[in-house]
Amino acid sequence: MAVPIRTTVAALCAGLMATLFTTVPAQAGQREHVWAVSEAAHAPRARISLDDTTGKLSLSVSRDGRTVLEPSPVGIVTEQADLSQGLRFLHRKDRQVNERYRTTSGKRLDRKVRMQETRLSFAGADGARVDLVVRASADGVAYRYVLPAGHGDVLGEASAFNLPADAGAWLSTYRVDNEGQFAQYTAATAPTGAYSEQALFSTPGGYALLAESDLTGSYSGAQLAHTQGTGSYRIQLADQRVHTDGALATTWRAMVTGDLATVTRSTFTDDLAPSAKVADRSWIKPGTVLWTWLAGGKEAGQSLAAQKAYVDYAAERGWPYEAVDAGWYYKPGEWDITDPDWQTNSWMPELVEYARAKGVGIVVWIHQRDLDTPEERAQWLPTLERWGVKGVKIDFMNSEAQSMLQWYDIILPETAAHHLMVDFHGSTIPKGIQRTWPQVMTLEGVGGEEKRTNTAAHLTTLPFTRNVIGSMDFTPGAFQRVGLRPNSDAAEVGLTVAYESGLQMFAGTPASYDERPLARAYFDQVPAAWDDTRLLAGAPGQEAVVARRSGNRWFIGGVYAGAARTAEVPVNLGPGRWLVQTIQDGAEGLVQDSRVLRNGDTLSADIVANGGFAALACPWRPGVTTCYR
Incomplete structure (x- = not known):
C-alpha cells in the first residue's frame, strides 16, 4: 500500500524535530x-x-x-x-x-x-x-x-x-x-x-x-x-x-x-506575551489624530475656542480624533485639580459634546502624578468616561523600576474598565503590552518629532529597532518645524506609514496642511491599523521603505539619510498590475506622479538629501485612475 506523501513528510519532520530536541x-x-x-x-x-x-x-x-x-x-x-x-x-x-x-x-x-x-x-x-x-x-x-x-x-x-x-x-x-x-x-x-x-x-x-x-x-x-x-x-x-x-x-x-x-x-x-485581558473590545478603535501640542502648545490647551477650531478641522478632514494636550486642566501657575470645583468648572465636557456632534472623539493628556493614588484614579477615570472622552495620553512615568511597573499593572485594568484607550508618553516601550491590554494603542519611548536634535540616520533606524517592538507615537507630520527636523516634506509624509501607531498623531498645524494639499489628501487616506506589513527596501541608518496593507490598498512610506539619489524600490505587493501614486519633493514643493506597474517591477523615486516619499497603490484595471477614496 502506498504511503501518502503528506504522511511521509510528517514523519520526516517528526524525525528532524526529535533530532533537534535530543x-x-x-x-x-x-x-x-x-x-x-x-x-x-x-x-x-x-x-x-x-x-x-x-x-x-x-x-x-x-x-x-x-x-x-x-x-x-x-x-x-x-x-x-x-x-x-x-x-x-x-x-x-x-x-x-x-x-x-x-x-x-x-x-x-x-x-x-x-x-x-x-x-x-x-x-x-x-x-x-x-x-x-x-x-x-x-x-x-x-x-x-x-x-x-x-x-x-x-x-x-x-x-x-x-x-x-x-x-x-x-x-x-x-x-x-x-x-x-x-x-x-x-x-x-x-x-x-x-x-x-x-x-x-x-x-x-x-x-x-x-x-x-x-x-x-x-x-x-x-x-x-x-x-x-x-x-x-x-x-x-x-x-x-x-x-x-x-x-x-x-x-x-x-x-x-x-x-x-x-x-x-x-x-x-x-x-x-499573555493573551488579552479585555473581553469586549468593540470600543477600541484605532485612528488618526489631530494633535495640537506642536501646532498650538499649552496656550491652545487652555482655550476652548482654539480646541473647537481644531475639532472643526479634524471633522472637515474626516480624521476621527483630536488630542488636547497639556494645559487643559491648568490654571496659570497651578493645577486645576486643587480646586474642589474643577470638574464643574472644566470646559472639557462642552468640547467633548461639541466634537461628538461632529463625529470626532477627544483624547486628553494627563500627568502620571495625577493618577498615582487610588483616590486620584477614582476621581479622574470615571469622570473622563462620563464626559465621553475616548482616550488618555498619560505622561512622565520616566522609569522602568519595579514600583512604576506596578503602577502600570494598576492603571491598565482601570483604564480598560472605564473604556479609555491609552497612549503612554515618557514611558517604557511596548514589550508585549498591546497584546495583553489591547486598549493600549501606542507608546512613545522614542526620540520623536518633538526632538530638535534628531538625525536622518536615526529616523531610518527606527523601523528596524523601536517600531519592531510595537506601536510608536513618533507624531509625524510637523511640516511647520522646518529647520527643526532633519528631513524633507515628502519624507515627513512617508513617516506616517513607515512608523506604525494605533493612534497616529499628526503633529502639524492646519495652516501647514492647507499649504500642502497633496500631504493633506494623503493623510485623509491613512488608516491606523493594518492587515499586513512588508519591508520593500532597507538598510539601518540609510533607508527604510515600508509597505502596509489596508484592505486591497498598500500604503508605502520611504525615508532616507544622506545625499540626493534616485531610489529603486521593488514593488512586491502581490500578483497583477498596480496603480502606484507617489508623493515626492519637487522644486516648488510636493509633487504627485501616477504609474502602472506589475508586481516585481521597480518603482523609481527622486529623493532629495535626507528625503523620502510616500505612495498609495491599488489593483489596476482599465478605467482605474486613482487609489484615493
Missing part, C-alpha cells in the same frame, strides 16, 4: 550537557550548555550553522541562592505552543504563533531550584527564569548577550524615557556605557534585535551594560533588589532574528 548525554570525559531548541530546520537554533565542572549555563543562537549569538551566560541570583553557577541538571519538558490571536492595532491584526518550548530544570549547590524556559520560533529565540516560592528577592541576573565583536550595532544610549537616538557602531567599538535593550546587530547568521516581553510589576526593567572592546552586553536591572512574594516567572529575554524583512515584520515580542 539532549546530548554525558559521556566519559565529557564536561557539559547540551540541549538544542528550534522550531524548524532553517529557523534560529538555540543551544543551551551546562558546564559540568562549574555548573554554569550558557546559551547561543545560530541559523543554518552561522552564528547569531555567541555562547552567552545565563543565570539569576536571589537572596537565597546564586543560581548562575554550581547548577546540576534535573529534567526537561518539551511542548509546542500553537496560538492564534487578533489585535486591535499593530503591523498585522491577525497573528499566528508557532513556537517550540523547552523547560530545563536545575538545582543549585544548596538544593535551590530554577527552571530555564526557552522558546524558539521562525523569527526569534527567548528565555526566562521560573523560580518557586521561597527564593527571596532577586538581586540580579548573570544574563548577557555576547555578539561577534565585528557585528554591526545600532544602539540607543539608555534613558529612563527611552528617547535616546540610535547611532551605528560595531558591537565591540560602542563606547562603554548603558544602552536601551532594543539594540540591533548584524551578525553572520542574520540580524538580531534584542528585546523583552511580558514585563510587569512582578519584576524590573532592564538596560544593556557594555564595556568598549568587547561584544558583550550584560543585563542590568533597574532595581538593585526586585521584591518577590511567592513563585516568579521573570520577563522574557528575547532576540528577534532573521533577515531585515523578517525582523521588521516580526510580532515575536507580542507573541510571547
Whole structure:
C-alpha cells in the first residue's frame, strides 16, 4: 500500500524535530550537557550548555550553522541562592505552543504563533531550584527564569548577550524615557556605557534585535551594560533588589532574528506575551489624530475656542480624533485639580459634546502624578468616561523600576474598565503590552518629532529597532518645524506609514496642511491599523521603505539619510498590475506622479538629501485612475 506523501513528510519532520530536541548525554570525559531548541530546520537554533565542572549555563543562537549569538551566560541570583553557577541538571519538558490571536492595532491584526518550548530544570549547590524556559520560533529565540516560592528577592541576573565583536550595532544610549537616538557602531567599538535593550546587530547568521516581553510589576526593567572592546552586553536591572512574594516567572529575554524583512515584520515580542485581558473590545478603535501640542502648545490647551477650531478641522478632514494636550486642566501657575470645583468648572465636557456632534472623539493628556493614588484614579477615570472622552495620553512615568511597573499593572485594568484607550508618553516601550491590554494603542519611548536634535540616520533606524517592538507615537507630520527636523516634506509624509501607531498623531498645524494639499489628501487616506506589513527596501541608518496593507490598498512610506539619489524600490505587493501614486519633493514643493506597474517591477523615486516619499497603490484595471477614496 502506498504511503501518502503528506504522511511521509510528517514523519520526516517528526524525525528532524526529535533530532533537534535530543539532549546530548554525558559521556566519559565529557564536561557539559547540551540541549538544542528550534522550531524548524532553517529557523534560529538555540543551544543551551551546562558546564559540568562549574555548573554554569550558557546559551547561543545560530541559523543554518552561522552564528547569531555567541555562547552567552545565563543565570539569576536571589537572596537565597546564586543560581548562575554550581547548577546540576534535573529534567526537561518539551511542548509546542500553537496560538492564534487578533489585535486591535499593530503591523498585522491577525497573528499566528508557532513556537517550540523547552523547560530545563536545575538545582543549585544548596538544593535551590530554577527552571530555564526557552522558546524558539521562525523569527526569534527567548528565555526566562521560573523560580518557586521561597527564593527571596532577586538581586540580579548573570544574563548577557555576547555578539561577534565585528557585528554591526545600532544602539540607543539608555534613558529612563527611552528617547535616546540610535547611532551605528560595531558591537565591540560602542563606547562603554548603558544602552536601551532594543539594540540591533548584524551578525553572520542574520540580524538580531534584542528585546523583552511580558514585563510587569512582578519584576524590573532592564538596560544593556557594555564595556568598549568587547561584544558583550550584560543585563542590568533597574532595581538593585526586585521584591518577590511567592513563585516568579521573570520577563522574557528575547532576540528577534532573521533577515531585515523578517525582523521588521516580526510580532515575536507580542507573541510571547499573555493573551488579552479585555473581553469586549468593540470600543477600541484605532485612528488618526489631530494633535495640537506642536501646532498650538499649552496656550491652545487652555482655550476652548482654539480646541473647537481644531475639532472643526479634524471633522472637515474626516480624521476621527483630536488630542488636547497639556494645559487643559491648568490654571496659570497651578493645577486645576486643587480646586474642589474643577470638574464643574472644566470646559472639557462642552468640547467633548461639541466634537461628538461632529463625529470626532477627544483624547486628553494627563500627568502620571495625577493618577498615582487610588483616590486620584477614582476621581479622574470615571469622570473622563462620563464626559465621553475616548482616550488618555498619560505622561512622565520616566522609569522602568519595579514600583512604576506596578503602577502600570494598576492603571491598565482601570483604564480598560472605564473604556479609555491609552497612549503612554515618557514611558517604557511596548514589550508585549498591546497584546495583553489591547486598549493600549501606542507608546512613545522614542526620540520623536518633538526632538530638535534628531538625525536622518536615526529616523531610518527606527523601523528596524523601536517600531519592531510595537506601536510608536513618533507624531509625524510637523511640516511647520522646518529647520527643526532633519528631513524633507515628502519624507515627513512617508513617516506616517513607515512608523506604525494605533493612534497616529499628526503633529502639524492646519495652516501647514492647507499649504500642502497633496500631504493633506494623503493623510485623509491613512488608516491606523493594518492587515499586513512588508519591508520593500532597507538598510539601518540609510533607508527604510515600508509597505502596509489596508484592505486591497498598500500604503508605502520611504525615508532616507544622506545625499540626493534616485531610489529603486521593488514593488512586491502581490500578483497583477498596480496603480502606484507617489508623493515626492519637487522644486516648488510636493509633487504627485501616477504609474502602472506589475508586481516585481521597480518603482523609481527622486529623493532629495535626507528625503523620502510616500505612495498609495491599488489593483489596476482599465478605467482605474486613482487609489484615493
